[in-house]
Amino acid sequence: MDGFERRKQKKLAQIYTAAIELFFKYGFQKISVNEIAQQAKVSPATIYNYFGTKEQLYADSLFYWMDKQLQHYESILNAELTFVEKTKQIMLLEAENLKKLTNELPQLSSQEQDDMLKSMDDYAEQKLTDFFKKYVALGRKEGYISKSQSDVVIMRYFMLFQRELSRYWRESTPELTTTQQELDHMLQLFFYGLAGDRQVQ
CATH class of the missing domain: 1.10.10.60 (Homeodomain-like)
Structure with a gap:
Protein backbone atom coordinates (compact mmCIF):
# COMPACT_ATOMS: atom_id res chain seq x y z
CA MET A 1 0.00 0.00 0.00
CA THR A 53 -24.84 10.61 -0.97
CA LYS A 54 -25.59 10.60 2.73
CA GLU A 55 -27.52 7.35 2.24
CA GLN A 56 -24.48 5.62 0.74
CA LEU A 57 -22.29 6.95 3.56
CA TYR A 58 -24.76 5.48 6.05
CA ALA A 59 -24.77 2.07 4.37
CA ASP A 60 -20.99 1.90 3.97
CA SER A 61 -20.41 3.10 7.55
CA LEU A 62 -22.78 0.47 8.87
CA PHE A 63 -20.93 -2.31 7.07
CA TYR A 64 -17.61 -0.95 8.31
CA TRP A 65 -19.03 -1.11 11.84
CA MET A 66 -20.32 -4.65 11.25
CA ASP A 67 -16.85 -5.71 10.06
CA LYS A 68 -15.40 -4.33 13.30
CA GLN A 69 -17.98 -6.27 15.33
CA LEU A 70 -17.13 -9.46 13.44
CA GLN A 71 -13.45 -8.94 14.26
CA HIS A 72 -14.48 -8.66 17.91
CA TYR A 73 -16.41 -11.94 17.67
CA GLU A 74 -13.36 -13.61 16.13
CA SER A 75 -11.16 -12.39 18.97
CA ILE A 76 -13.62 -13.82 21.51
CA LEU A 77 -13.72 -17.16 19.70
CA ASN A 78 -9.90 -17.30 19.72
CA ALA A 79 -9.56 -16.25 23.37
CA GLU A 80 -8.49 -18.54 26.21
CA LEU A 81 -12.04 -18.97 27.54
CA THR A 82 -14.43 -21.87 27.97
CA PHE A 83 -16.87 -22.41 25.12
CA VAL A 84 -19.74 -21.41 27.44
CA GLU A 85 -18.03 -18.13 28.31
CA LYS A 86 -17.31 -17.46 24.63
CA THR A 87 -20.96 -18.06 23.82
CA LYS A 88 -22.08 -15.73 26.59
CA GLN A 89 -19.83 -12.91 25.42
CA ILE A 90 -20.77 -13.32 21.76
CA MET A 91 -24.48 -13.56 22.55
CA LEU A 92 -24.41 -10.44 24.74
CA LEU A 93 -22.41 -8.48 22.18
CA GLU A 94 -24.71 -9.52 19.34
CA ALA A 95 -27.80 -8.64 21.38
CA GLU A 96 -26.37 -5.22 22.17
CA ASN A 97 -25.53 -4.67 18.50
CA LEU A 98 -29.05 -5.69 17.47
CA LYS A 99 -30.41 -3.21 19.99
CA LYS A 100 -28.40 -0.42 18.36
CA LEU A 101 -29.59 -1.41 14.89
CA THR A 102 -33.20 -1.76 16.01
CA ASN A 103 -33.11 1.71 17.52
CA GLU A 104 -31.64 3.12 14.32
CA LEU A 105 -33.85 1.48 11.66
CA PRO A 106 -37.05 3.40 12.56
CA GLN A 107 -35.18 6.58 11.56
CA LEU A 108 -35.25 5.36 7.94
CA SER A 109 -38.08 5.35 5.44
CA SER A 110 -39.84 2.06 4.69
CA GLN A 111 -37.89 1.64 1.45
CA GLU A 112 -34.60 2.48 3.16
CA GLN A 113 -35.38 -0.04 5.89
CA ASP A 114 -36.13 -2.73 3.31
CA ASP A 115 -32.92 -1.98 1.42
CA MET A 116 -30.86 -1.99 4.61
CA LEU A 117 -32.35 -5.26 5.86
CA LYS A 118 -31.67 -6.87 2.48
CA SER A 119 -28.07 -5.67 2.60
CA MET A 120 -27.68 -6.99 6.14
CA ASP A 121 -29.04 -10.37 5.09
CA ASP A 122 -26.50 -10.45 2.26
CA TYR A 123 -23.74 -9.52 4.70
CA ALA A 124 -24.80 -12.29 7.07
CA GLU A 125 -24.79 -14.83 4.25
CA GLN A 126 -21.35 -13.78 3.02
CA LYS A 127 -19.43 -13.14 6.24
CA LEU A 128 -21.28 -14.24 9.36
CA THR A 129 -21.89 -17.72 7.96
CA ASP A 130 -18.15 -18.45 7.84
CA PHE A 131 -17.70 -17.24 11.41
CA PHE A 132 -20.65 -19.24 12.64
CA LYS A 133 -19.30 -22.41 11.03
CA LYS A 134 -16.10 -21.96 13.08
CA TYR A 135 -18.19 -21.41 16.20
CA VAL A 136 -20.27 -24.55 15.61
CA ALA A 137 -17.20 -26.65 14.78
CA LEU A 138 -15.56 -25.59 18.04
CA GLY A 139 -18.74 -26.31 20.01
CA ARG A 140 -19.00 -29.78 18.51
CA LYS A 141 -15.35 -30.48 19.16
CA GLU A 142 -15.74 -29.55 22.84
CA GLY A 143 -18.99 -31.53 23.20
CA TYR A 144 -21.38 -28.63 23.69
CA ILE A 145 -23.19 -28.82 20.35
CA SER A 146 -24.88 -31.94 19.02
CA LYS A 147 -23.42 -33.43 15.86
CA SER A 148 -26.91 -34.44 14.72
CA GLN A 149 -28.07 -30.86 14.11
CA SER A 150 -27.31 -28.97 10.90
CA ASP A 151 -25.39 -25.68 10.87
CA VAL A 152 -28.47 -23.89 9.50
CA VAL A 153 -30.73 -25.05 12.34
CA ILE A 154 -28.12 -24.21 14.98
CA MET A 155 -27.63 -20.72 13.53
CA ARG A 156 -31.39 -20.07 13.62
CA TYR A 157 -31.51 -21.34 17.19
CA PHE A 158 -28.68 -18.99 18.20
CA MET A 159 -30.41 -16.05 16.48
CA LEU A 160 -33.67 -16.76 18.32
CA PHE A 161 -31.91 -16.51 21.68
CA GLN A 162 -29.93 -13.37 21.02
CA ARG A 163 -32.90 -11.57 19.39
CA GLU A 164 -35.01 -12.30 22.45
CA LEU A 165 -32.22 -11.03 24.68
CA SER A 166 -32.03 -7.85 22.58
CA ARG A 167 -35.82 -7.37 22.85
CA TYR A 168 -35.64 -7.86 26.61
CA TRP A 169 -32.95 -5.20 26.93
CA ARG A 170 -34.80 -2.79 24.63
CA GLU A 171 -37.98 -3.03 26.71
CA SER A 172 -36.27 -3.09 30.10
CA THR A 173 -36.42 -0.27 32.64
CA PRO A 174 -33.97 0.63 35.42
CA GLU A 175 -36.07 -1.61 37.67
CA LEU A 176 -36.02 -4.48 35.16
CA THR A 177 -32.50 -5.48 34.16
CA THR A 178 -30.91 -8.72 33.09
CA THR A 179 -29.00 -10.20 36.02
CA GLN A 180 -26.02 -12.52 35.83
CA GLN A 181 -28.19 -15.33 37.21
CA GLU A 182 -30.78 -14.83 34.46
CA LEU A 183 -28.05 -14.91 31.82
CA ASP A 184 -26.68 -18.12 33.28
CA HIS A 185 -30.16 -19.66 33.20
CA MET A 186 -30.60 -18.61 29.57
CA LEU A 187 -27.28 -20.21 28.67
CA GLN A 188 -28.33 -23.38 30.49
CA LEU A 189 -31.46 -23.46 28.31
CA PHE A 190 -29.43 -22.59 25.22
CA PHE A 191 -27.13 -25.57 25.62
CA TYR A 192 -29.30 -28.14 27.35
CA GLY A 193 -32.93 -27.19 26.73
CA LEU A 194 -35.71 -27.90 29.20
CA ALA A 195 -34.67 -31.56 29.53
CA GLY A 196 -31.21 -30.76 30.88
CA ASP A 197 -27.76 -31.94 29.80
CA ARG A 198 -28.84 -35.55 29.24
CA GLN A 199 -29.71 -34.58 25.67
CA VAL A 200 -26.21 -33.39 24.75
CA GLN A 201 -24.33 -35.75 22.40
Missing part, protein backbone atom coordinates in the same frame (compact mmCIF):
# COMPACT_ATOMS: atom_id res chain seq x y z
CA ASP A 2 1.55 3.31 -1.07
CA GLY A 3 1.40 6.61 0.82
CA PHE A 4 -1.66 7.87 -1.04
CA GLU A 5 -3.64 4.72 -0.33
CA ARG A 6 -2.64 4.79 3.36
CA ARG A 7 -3.82 8.39 3.68
CA LYS A 8 -7.07 7.50 1.94
CA GLN A 9 -7.73 4.55 4.24
CA LYS A 10 -6.96 6.66 7.31
CA LYS A 11 -9.37 9.35 6.11
CA LEU A 12 -12.08 6.77 5.41
CA ALA A 13 -11.65 5.31 8.90
CA GLN A 14 -12.07 8.80 10.39
CA ILE A 15 -15.26 9.33 8.39
CA TYR A 16 -16.69 5.90 9.26
CA THR A 17 -15.96 6.34 12.97
CA ALA A 18 -17.53 9.79 13.11
CA ALA A 19 -20.55 8.73 11.03
CA ILE A 20 -21.32 5.64 13.13
CA GLU A 21 -20.99 7.55 16.40
CA LEU A 22 -23.33 10.32 15.25
CA PHE A 23 -25.85 8.09 13.48
CA PHE A 24 -26.20 5.81 16.51
CA LYS A 25 -26.37 8.73 18.93
CA TYR A 26 -28.79 11.01 17.06
CA GLY A 27 -30.30 8.96 14.24
CA PHE A 28 -29.95 9.12 10.47
CA GLN A 29 -32.43 11.95 9.91
CA LYS A 30 -30.99 14.33 12.51
CA ILE A 31 -27.37 14.25 11.37
CA SER A 32 -26.02 16.14 8.37
CA VAL A 33 -23.00 15.41 6.20
CA ASN A 34 -21.51 18.71 7.38
CA GLU A 35 -21.69 17.57 11.02
CA ILE A 36 -20.03 14.26 10.16
CA ALA A 37 -17.33 16.06 8.17
CA GLN A 38 -16.65 18.39 11.09
CA GLN A 39 -16.25 15.52 13.56
CA ALA A 40 -14.14 13.51 11.11
CA LYS A 41 -11.95 16.58 10.42
CA VAL A 42 -12.48 16.42 6.66
CA SER A 43 -14.38 18.62 4.22
CA PRO A 44 -17.98 17.80 3.20
CA ALA A 45 -16.69 17.66 -0.39
CA THR A 46 -14.36 14.80 0.60
CA ILE A 47 -17.33 12.79 1.92
CA TYR A 48 -19.35 13.43 -1.23
CA ASN A 49 -16.37 12.47 -3.39
CA TYR A 50 -16.04 9.14 -1.59
CA PHE A 51 -19.71 8.27 -1.08
CA GLY A 52 -21.86 10.42 -3.34
Whole structure:
Protein backbone atom coordinates (compact mmCIF):
# COMPACT_ATOMS: atom_id res chain seq x y z
CA MET A 1 0.00 0.00 0.00
CA ASP A 2 1.55 3.31 -1.07
CA GLY A 3 1.40 6.61 0.82
CA PHE A 4 -1.66 7.87 -1.04
CA GLU A 5 -3.64 4.72 -0.33
CA ARG A 6 -2.64 4.79 3.36
CA ARG A 7 -3.82 8.39 3.68
CA LYS A 8 -7.07 7.50 1.94
CA GLN A 9 -7.73 4.55 4.24
CA LYS A 10 -6.96 6.66 7.31
CA LYS A 11 -9.37 9.35 6.11
CA LEU A 12 -12.08 6.77 5.41
CA ALA A 13 -11.65 5.31 8.90
CA GLN A 14 -12.07 8.80 10.39
CA ILE A 15 -15.26 9.33 8.39
CA TYR A 16 -16.69 5.90 9.26
CA THR A 17 -15.96 6.34 12.97
CA ALA A 18 -17.53 9.79 13.11
CA ALA A 19 -20.55 8.73 11.03
CA ILE A 20 -21.32 5.64 13.13
CA GLU A 21 -20.99 7.55 16.40
CA LEU A 22 -23.33 10.32 15.25
CA PHE A 23 -25.85 8.09 13.48
CA PHE A 24 -26.20 5.81 16.51
CA LYS A 25 -26.37 8.73 18.93
CA TYR A 26 -28.79 11.01 17.06
CA GLY A 27 -30.30 8.96 14.24
CA PHE A 28 -29.95 9.12 10.47
CA GLN A 29 -32.43 11.95 9.91
CA LYS A 30 -30.99 14.33 12.51
CA ILE A 31 -27.37 14.25 11.37
CA SER A 32 -26.02 16.14 8.37
CA VAL A 33 -23.00 15.41 6.20
CA ASN A 34 -21.51 18.71 7.38
CA GLU A 35 -21.69 17.57 11.02
CA ILE A 36 -20.03 14.26 10.16
CA ALA A 37 -17.33 16.06 8.17
CA GLN A 38 -16.65 18.39 11.09
CA GLN A 39 -16.25 15.52 13.56
CA ALA A 40 -14.14 13.51 11.11
CA LYS A 41 -11.95 16.58 10.42
CA VAL A 42 -12.48 16.42 6.66
CA SER A 43 -14.38 18.62 4.22
CA PRO A 44 -17.98 17.80 3.20
CA ALA A 45 -16.69 17.66 -0.39
CA THR A 46 -14.36 14.80 0.60
CA ILE A 47 -17.33 12.79 1.92
CA TYR A 48 -19.35 13.43 -1.23
CA ASN A 49 -16.37 12.47 -3.39
CA TYR A 50 -16.04 9.14 -1.59
CA PHE A 51 -19.71 8.27 -1.08
CA GLY A 52 -21.86 10.42 -3.34
CA THR A 53 -24.84 10.61 -0.97
CA LYS A 54 -25.59 10.60 2.73
CA GLU A 55 -27.52 7.35 2.24
CA GLN A 56 -24.48 5.62 0.74
CA LEU A 57 -22.29 6.95 3.56
CA TYR A 58 -24.76 5.48 6.05
CA ALA A 59 -24.77 2.07 4.37
CA ASP A 60 -20.99 1.90 3.97
CA SER A 61 -20.41 3.10 7.55
CA LEU A 62 -22.78 0.47 8.87
CA PHE A 63 -20.93 -2.31 7.07
CA TYR A 64 -17.61 -0.95 8.31
CA TRP A 65 -19.03 -1.11 11.84
CA MET A 66 -20.32 -4.65 11.25
CA ASP A 67 -16.85 -5.71 10.06
CA LYS A 68 -15.40 -4.33 13.30
CA GLN A 69 -17.98 -6.27 15.33
CA LEU A 70 -17.13 -9.46 13.44
CA GLN A 71 -13.45 -8.94 14.26
CA HIS A 72 -14.48 -8.66 17.91
CA TYR A 73 -16.41 -11.94 17.67
CA GLU A 74 -13.36 -13.61 16.13
CA SER A 75 -11.16 -12.39 18.97
CA ILE A 76 -13.62 -13.82 21.51
CA LEU A 77 -13.72 -17.16 19.70
CA ASN A 78 -9.90 -17.30 19.72
CA ALA A 79 -9.56 -16.25 23.37
CA GLU A 80 -8.49 -18.54 26.21
CA LEU A 81 -12.04 -18.97 27.54
CA THR A 82 -14.43 -21.87 27.97
CA PHE A 83 -16.87 -22.41 25.12
CA VAL A 84 -19.74 -21.41 27.44
CA GLU A 85 -18.03 -18.13 28.31
CA LYS A 86 -17.31 -17.46 24.63
CA THR A 87 -20.96 -18.06 23.82
CA LYS A 88 -22.08 -15.73 26.59
CA GLN A 89 -19.83 -12.91 25.42
CA ILE A 90 -20.77 -13.32 21.76
CA MET A 91 -24.48 -13.56 22.55
CA LEU A 92 -24.41 -10.44 24.74
CA LEU A 93 -22.41 -8.48 22.18
CA GLU A 94 -24.71 -9.52 19.34
CA ALA A 95 -27.80 -8.64 21.38
CA GLU A 96 -26.37 -5.22 22.17
CA ASN A 97 -25.53 -4.67 18.50
CA LEU A 98 -29.05 -5.69 17.47
CA LYS A 99 -30.41 -3.21 19.99
CA LYS A 100 -28.40 -0.42 18.36
CA LEU A 101 -29.59 -1.41 14.89
CA THR A 102 -33.20 -1.76 16.01
CA ASN A 103 -33.11 1.71 17.52
CA GLU A 104 -31.64 3.12 14.32
CA LEU A 105 -33.85 1.48 11.66
CA PRO A 106 -37.05 3.40 12.56
CA GLN A 107 -35.18 6.58 11.56
CA LEU A 108 -35.25 5.36 7.94
CA SER A 109 -38.08 5.35 5.44
CA SER A 110 -39.84 2.06 4.69
CA GLN A 111 -37.89 1.64 1.45
CA GLU A 112 -34.60 2.48 3.16
CA GLN A 113 -35.38 -0.04 5.89
CA ASP A 114 -36.13 -2.73 3.31
CA ASP A 115 -32.92 -1.98 1.42
CA MET A 116 -30.86 -1.99 4.61
CA LEU A 117 -32.35 -5.26 5.86
CA LYS A 118 -31.67 -6.87 2.48
CA SER A 119 -28.07 -5.67 2.60
CA MET A 120 -27.68 -6.99 6.14
CA ASP A 121 -29.04 -10.37 5.09
CA ASP A 122 -26.50 -10.45 2.26
CA TYR A 123 -23.74 -9.52 4.70
CA ALA A 124 -24.80 -12.29 7.07
CA GLU A 125 -24.79 -14.83 4.25
CA GLN A 126 -21.35 -13.78 3.02
CA LYS A 127 -19.43 -13.14 6.24
CA LEU A 128 -21.28 -14.24 9.36
CA THR A 129 -21.89 -17.72 7.96
CA ASP A 130 -18.15 -18.45 7.84
CA PHE A 131 -17.70 -17.24 11.41
CA PHE A 132 -20.65 -19.24 12.64
CA LYS A 133 -19.30 -22.41 11.03
CA LYS A 134 -16.10 -21.96 13.08
CA TYR A 135 -18.19 -21.41 16.20
CA VAL A 136 -20.27 -24.55 15.61
CA ALA A 137 -17.20 -26.65 14.78
CA LEU A 138 -15.56 -25.59 18.04
CA GLY A 139 -18.74 -26.31 20.01
CA ARG A 140 -19.00 -29.78 18.51
CA LYS A 141 -15.35 -30.48 19.16
CA GLU A 142 -15.74 -29.55 22.84
CA GLY A 143 -18.99 -31.53 23.20
CA TYR A 144 -21.38 -28.63 23.69
CA ILE A 145 -23.19 -28.82 20.35
CA SER A 146 -24.88 -31.94 19.02
CA LYS A 147 -23.42 -33.43 15.86
CA SER A 148 -26.91 -34.44 14.72
CA GLN A 149 -28.07 -30.86 14.11
CA SER A 150 -27.31 -28.97 10.90
CA ASP A 151 -25.39 -25.68 10.87
CA VAL A 152 -28.47 -23.89 9.50
CA VAL A 153 -30.73 -25.05 12.34
CA ILE A 154 -28.12 -24.21 14.98
CA MET A 155 -27.63 -20.72 13.53
CA ARG A 156 -31.39 -20.07 13.62
CA TYR A 157 -31.51 -21.34 17.19
CA PHE A 158 -28.68 -18.99 18.20
CA MET A 159 -30.41 -16.05 16.48
CA LEU A 160 -33.67 -16.76 18.32
CA PHE A 161 -31.91 -16.51 21.68
CA GLN A 162 -29.93 -13.37 21.02
CA ARG A 163 -32.90 -11.57 19.39
CA GLU A 164 -35.01 -12.30 22.45
CA LEU A 165 -32.22 -11.03 24.68
CA SER A 166 -32.03 -7.85 22.58
CA ARG A 167 -35.82 -7.37 22.85
CA TYR A 168 -35.64 -7.86 26.61
CA TRP A 169 -32.95 -5.20 26.93
CA ARG A 170 -34.80 -2.79 24.63
CA GLU A 171 -37.98 -3.03 26.71
CA SER A 172 -36.27 -3.09 30.10
CA THR A 173 -36.42 -0.27 32.64
CA PRO A 174 -33.97 0.63 35.42
CA GLU A 175 -36.07 -1.61 37.67
CA LEU A 176 -36.02 -4.48 35.16
CA THR A 177 -32.50 -5.48 34.16
CA THR A 178 -30.91 -8.72 33.09
CA THR A 179 -29.00 -10.20 36.02
CA GLN A 180 -26.02 -12.52 35.83
CA GLN A 181 -28.19 -15.33 37.21
CA GLU A 182 -30.78 -14.83 34.46
CA LEU A 183 -28.05 -14.91 31.82
CA ASP A 184 -26.68 -18.12 33.28
CA HIS A 185 -30.16 -19.66 33.20
CA MET A 186 -30.60 -18.61 29.57
CA LEU A 187 -27.28 -20.21 28.67
CA GLN A 188 -28.33 -23.38 30.49
CA LEU A 189 -31.46 -23.46 28.31
CA PHE A 190 -29.43 -22.59 25.22
CA PHE A 191 -27.13 -25.57 25.62
CA TYR A 192 -29.30 -28.14 27.35
CA GLY A 193 -32.93 -27.19 26.73
CA LEU A 194 -35.71 -27.90 29.20
CA ALA A 195 -34.67 -31.56 29.53
CA GLY A 196 -31.21 -30.76 30.88
CA ASP A 197 -27.76 -31.94 29.80
CA ARG A 198 -28.84 -35.55 29.24
CA GLN A 199 -29.71 -34.58 25.67
CA VAL A 200 -26.21 -33.39 24.75
CA GLN A 201 -24.33 -35.75 22.40
